[in-house]
Amino acid sequence: MRCYWDEEDVWFYFEVDAEGWVTRQVELEGPALTPIAAASLAEWQRASDTGRLDEYDSRFGVTAELPVSVWEGHDPEQLTSDVFEEVWVSARWQITAQAS
Structure with a gap:
């Protein structure tokens, strides 16, 4: 969604699993996405x-x-x-190319 x-x-x-937990997430910003x-x-x-959490984050x-079932104010x-x-x-x- x-x-x-x-x-x-x-x-x-x-991308969410059967219980509504987000398994993968992408964020695209601005008009250039x-x-x-x-x-x-x-x-x-x-x-x-x-x-290696700091590096990954x-x-x-x-x-x-939170699972999507508890989100408020979203119209997916x-x-x-x-x-x-x-x-x-x-x-x-x-993202990978920018880091190289």
Whole structure:
């Protein structure tokens, strides 16, 4: 799904599991849709387990900490997994290329 936060001009793209927890999240900012986050919960947990959480957070960001079922004030647009994957791959590529 995706949601728009007009106060910050950011599009949020979410992949969620069956219980509503965000497993991957992409944030695109401004008219150029610049990726500012492309975080994976599984990667975040591995980074935490290996003591590299600060490095991961600064590079890829974090996923939402609450399940989508408790969010208020959002009107999400449903997406196909193919659309999310396209946005994910592009954002990760751009973030990784910027760090090189």
